[in-house]
Amino acid sequence: MGKLIINGGSRLEGEIKVQGAKNAVLPILAATVLNGEKNVITNCPHLSDVEKTIDVLESLGCTVCRQGNALIVDSSNASGHTIAEELMRQMRSSIIFLGAIIARFGKAVVSMPGGCEIGNRPIDLHLKALEQLGIHIEEEHGYIYCTADKLAGADIHLDFPSVGATENIMLASCMADGTTTITNAAREPEIIDLGAFLTHMGADVRGAGTDVIRIEGVKKLYGIEHEIIPDRIVAATYLAAGAATGGTVSLRGANAGHMEAMLSAFREMGCDIACEKSRLILAAPKKLKHLHTVRTLPYPGFPTDIQSPFMTLASIAGGTTVFVETIFENRYKHVEELTRMGADIKVDGRVAIVRGVDRLSGANVVAKDLRGGAALTLAALAADGTTEIENTCYIDRGYECIERELAALGADIKRTDI
Numbered sequence: 001m002g003k004l005i006i007n008g009g010s011r012l013e014g015e016i017k018v019q020g021a022k023n024a025v026l027p028i029l030a031a032t033v034l035n036g037e038k039n040v041i042t043n044c045p046h047l048s049d050v051e052k053t054i055d056v057l058e059s060l061g062c063t064v065c066r067q068g069n070a071l072i073v074d075s076s077n078a079s080g081h082t083i084a085e086e087l088m089r090q091m092r093s094s095i096i097f098l099g100a101i102i103a104r105f106g107k108a109v110v111s112m113p114g115g116c117e118i119g120n121r122p123i124d125l126h127l128k129a130l131e132q133l134g135i136h137i138e139e140e141h142g143y144i145y146c147t148a149d150k151l152a153g154a155d156i157h158l159d160f161p162s163v164g165a166t167e168n169i170m171l172a173s174c175m176a177d178g179t180t181t182i183t184n185a186a187r188e189p190e191i192i193d194l195g196a197f198l199t200h201m202g203a204d205v206r207g208a209g210t211d212v213i214r215i216e217g218v219k220k221l222y223g224i225e226h227e228i229i230p231d232r233i234v235a236a237t238y239l240a241a242g243a244a245t246g247g248t249v250s251l252r253g254a255n256a257g258h259m260e261a262m263l264s265a266f267r268e269m270g271c272d273i274a275c276e277k278s279r280l281i282l283a284a285p286k287k288l289k290h291l292h293t294v295r296t297l298p299y300p301g302f303p304t305d306i307q308s309p310f311m312t313l314a315s316i317a318g319g320t321t322v323f324v325e326t327i328f329e330n331r332y333k334h335v336e337e338l339t340r341m342g343a344d345i346k347v348d349g350r351v352a353i354v355r356g357v358d359r360l361s362g363a364n365v366v367a368k369d370l371r372g373g374a375a376l377t378l379a380a381l382a383a384d385g386t387t388e389i390e391n392t393c394y395i396d397r398g399y400e401c402i403e404r405e406l407a408a409l410g411a412d413i414k415r416t417d418i
C-alpha cells in the first residue's frame with residue numbers, strides 16, 4: 001500500500017507549480033463523451049483518480065492517450081453506455097458520467113456508487129434532477145437503469161448546492177430540447193471551468209459560478225482544446241505546509257481568486273500572504289495564532305476539503321479552535337491519528353475542539369482518506385522526529401507525487417512501496 005517516511009522539523013522554503021484541479025478534470029473528461037470528437041485537455045495532473053476516469057472513458061469506447069500533462073480524448077467511437085461495478089467501486093465520483101452518457105446515447109446503466117470513507121454520498125439530488133429532464137430511472141440489483149426518448153429542458157431547484165448534481169444536470173441538459181434553469185446551483189470554480197469547457201464545445205451555458213445557471217440545448221457539440229484551472233485545495237495544502245513549519249512557500253500558477261476563504265484563514269493565523277501576478281507567497285509566523293471557529297460551507301465558504309489540513313495547523317497554534325464540519329458526516333477520521341502524534345482534539349458529532357499544543361511528535365500513522373492523509377503529512381513535517389504514514393494510495397488520489405513537491409520545498413521525505 002506504500003508509506004511516506006518524514007523527518008520533521010525543517011522550515012519549508014521554496015517555490016513549486018500548482019497542479020491542475022482534480023475536481024475540474026473529472027467532470028470535463030466526462031464531458032468529452034458528449035461531442036463524439038477529439039479533445040485535448042491540458043494541465044491534467046497525474047493522479048490515480050484521473051487514471052480511474054480514463055478507465056471509464058476507455059470502457060465506453062473512447063481512446064485516450066497522455067502526452068505529458070495533456071490528455072487527448074477521442075470519443076468518436078464511443079458506443080458503451082454502461083459503467084461496470086468494479087469501475088464504480090474504484091471511484092464513486094464516476095457517477096458524474098451519468099448525464100453525459102444519457103445525453104449522448106439516450107440510455108445509461110451504472111452500478112450504485114455507494115458511500116466512501118467520508119460519508120454515505122447519496123445521489124438523490126442527481127436522480128431527482130435527471131428525472132425532471134425526462135429520464136426514466138429504475139434502480140434494481142444494485143444498478144441504476146436510465147432511459148430517455150428525448151431530453152427536455154426543465155426548471156430544477158437543488159435542495160442543496162451539490163457540486164456533482166449541478167455538474168450532472170449541466171452535462172445532461174446541454175443538448176436537451178429547450179432551456180434548463182438550475183437554481184441553488186453549486187458555485188465552485190470547478191463548475192465555472194466545466195461551464196467554460198461546455199461553452200467552448202458549442203453549448204449555451206450562462207451563469208456558471210452563480211447560484212442560477214441557464215442552459216439552452218443545442219444540436220451539436222465539437223471537440224476542443226482546454227486548459228484545466230489550478231487546484232485550489234492542493235495549493236492551500238502546500239501553503240499550509242509552509243505555515244506548519246514556520247517557512248515561506250511560493251506557488252506558481254495558483255489562482256488566489258479561488259481561495260479567498262482559505263487565504264483569509266491563513267492571515268487570521270498570522271501568515272503574510274502576497275499575490276504577485278500568478279505567484280502566491282505565504283510567509284509563516286514563528287507561532288500560529290488560533291482560529292476561533294472553522295465552519296465548512298459550500299463555495300465561496302470555507303471548503304470542506306481543506307478542513308483536515310487546517311486542523312493540523314490548529315493543533316500547533318496558540319489557543320483553541322472549534323471546527324464544525326457541515327458538509328460530510330464522517331470527515332474526522334484523521335483525528336485519531338493526529339492524537340497519536342500528540343494533538344489535543346475532542347470530537348462530538350460534527351464538532352471538533354482543537355487545543356493547540358507546543359509540538360507534535362513523530363509516530364506511525366495511517367491515512368484513512370485523501371485529505372486526512374494530507375493533514376497527517378503536514379503534521380509529520382511539523383513534528384519532532386520521524387513519522388511513517390501508511391496508505392499513500394489515498395493521498396495519491398489527489399496529490400501528484402506529493403513527496404517530490406514537498407522535497408522541492410526542503411522537506412526530508414521519501415516514499416517506500418512496502
Ligand code: EPZ
Nearest residue numbers: 023093121122123124125126161162163164165305327328
Ligand atoms: C465534490 O463532491 C468534490 N468531489 C468533493 O471533493 C468536495 O468535497 C465536494 O464536492 C464538496 O465541495 C469531486 O468534485 C469529484 P456534493 P460531491 O454533491 O459532488 C450531499 C475531494 O476531497 N448530497 O456537493 O460528491 C452530500 O451527502 C472530494 O476532492 C446529497 O445529499 O459533493 C454532501 O453532504 C471529497 N444528495 C453534500 O451534499 C446528493 O444527491 C455535498 O455533496 C448529492 C449530495
